[in-house]
Amino acid sequence: MILSPLLATLPLTLTLTSAIPEDAPEIPVGVARVDITPEGPVRLTGYGNRSTESEGVDQRLWAKALAIGGDDGDGPAVLITVDNLGIPDAMTTEVARRLADRSGLARDRLAISASHTHTAPALTNVAPFLFPEFPNRTEQDHIDRYTEALTDHLTAVALDALADRRPGRLDWGVGSADFAANRRVLREGTWVGFGVNPDGPTDHSLPVLRVTDPDGSTRALLTSYACHCTTLTGEFNQICGDWAGDAQEAIERDLPGAIALIAIGCGADANPEPRGERSQARAHGEAIARGVAAVLNAPMTPLGGVSHAQLSRVNLPFAPLPSREDWQARAGQTNQEGLHARTMLARLDQGESLPEALEGYPVQVWAFGDDLAMVFLAGEVVVDYALHLRRVADPERLWINAYSNDAPCYIASDRLLDEGGYEVDGSMIFYGQPTRFAPGVEGIVIDAASNLLPAAFRTAVK
Structure with missing residues (x-):
């Protein structure tokens, strides 16, 4: 279990004084955002008990892009974050195709990470069995139109970020937040329901990547936290980014003029606590902002551009059908x-x-020289994958994002397969998969990620 104390004594807004390291190289960096809030009512994803389209907008939704590097060598890398439950492989592939045509961006240098908010529009073919009945024709038309528009928005925001590139500096550090709680309640080693399991593993790390202008002002900030975006429950039927949306707003309030991007780590078996109230989502967002501010006030490690980018696909076998x-x-x-x-x-x-298998599951790795390796795993990945990866690679230089590039289902670990329960069995129905995974899927994913990591990260294990 990875537990770090929340810096609860810090004020909501901090004076950010961390100096930019003098040895941080200048590289081209661009950042952009686009409002992706739907124009009218649409069925919301995340919970199966909602039976009507959305009832207004509580908070705007955003897609944001960070473009790192120039056009020389292997070219730039682009990370897009998006306020939605998850982005399907078909959408990622289409955005990658468009960007390759219009900018020459290589596929392995594009990553798309979702915030996993449960109060965003449903997308075509993402969790298609979430509701007891398929949406009616009008509702499905709204979903399909939004899906098409989102594909356009993701393409546009990436191109805008590429066009925005100018000299900047990158640095990174790791802090903490502590509102994520393992939600799998066990009895004699078997899942019995949702709740709070104080003995269950949880990842409270809060990695932070900062982009600054040469004068030291912050242009963009990326952070991720391993927790479901489920402060709001299925009774809430308005558009909202949940705690990830509130964290973006809080960080941008504390860093005027900056753009904040939020991704999610391996938190598929963690819920925010407490949960159920809109005010609690705001409080969790403030906790992220405090954790980020603490990182920015401490020494950070300078980074160069993305020197290594690879993506591979593996097949994850199902149990007997x-x-x-x-x-x-x-x-x-x-x-x-x-x-x-x-x-x-x-x-x-x-x-x-x-x-008989989930075919073509994407695993992606970026490396920033020998200073940082960033892993992107698809779907709802449970915490065991982060803990496992930190055993086979240097945990001090590893950043793990889940909910990236595809939204096929939960990715259960060997431990969870033994325990059973929602993440193993019931959730596979919502995602349209035929059954649970076979034992050994965890090793396939970990091996794929490890094989993509440069040797400097794999051989530095203590």
Whole structure:
């Protein structure tokens, strides 16, 4: 378990005094943002109990982009953060294709990370069985239109960031926040429900990447935290970024003129605590801002550009598939499980075969020289993956983002497969997967990430 005390005694706004290291190299850096708030009502993702379209806007949603490096060598790298539950591989692939055509950006030098807010619009083919019934034709049309518009917005914000590049400096450090709590309640080693498990593993690290102008003013700041964006529950039916949206606003308030980008770590089995009230999301956002301010007031490590970028795809095998009889036994239910079973039976009746593996799961690694390796894992990745990666690579120079590049399902660890429960079984229905993963998936993902890391990071393990 990685536990760090929240700097609760710090004031909400700090005077940021950390000097820019004199040896920080100047490199081209660009930053941009675009408002992605829907223009009208749309079904919200994240919770299956909502039965109507959204009821107004509590907070604007954003996509933000950071472009690092010039056009020489391997070219720039672009990281996009977006206020949504998750971005599907089809959207990432399409944005990458457009950027390659318009700017020459290489696919492995584009990463898209979602905030995983549960109060953003549903997207086409992301958690398609979230609701007991498919959205009606009008609702699906709104979802499809928003999905198309978001693809356009992500392309545009990346191009804007590339066009915004000018000399800047990068540095990074790690702080902490402590509102994430392991949510898997166990009895005799078996999952029995959601709650707070004080003995469960949680990652409270808060890595921070700062972009400054040559005069020392902050232009952009990226941070990530391993926690679900679920302060707000399914009874809340307005557009909102949850704690990640509030953190962006708080950081930008404390750093006037800067753009704050928020990603999420391996927090698929962690919820914010306390939760359920709008004021609690704001408090969690302020906690992130305090943690960031503490990092900026301490010595930070200067960085160069992205010197290494690779992306690979691996297949993650499923456990043995349910039989036709299993599907038939479930098909009569009027909930998501019944809808899922009826859909699987229809596919079998049409002569289709159900997948025996999640194919093409993307794993991506960027390295900033020998100073920092940034890992991007797709889907809802549980904390064990971060703990495992820190055992096979130098934890002092490792930054792990989940919810990146695709939104296929929860990525359960070997430990969770033994314990069972929502992240292992029930959630796979919402995402449209045929069944749980087979044992050993954790090793496949960790090996893929480790193989992409430059040797300097893999050999520096203590």
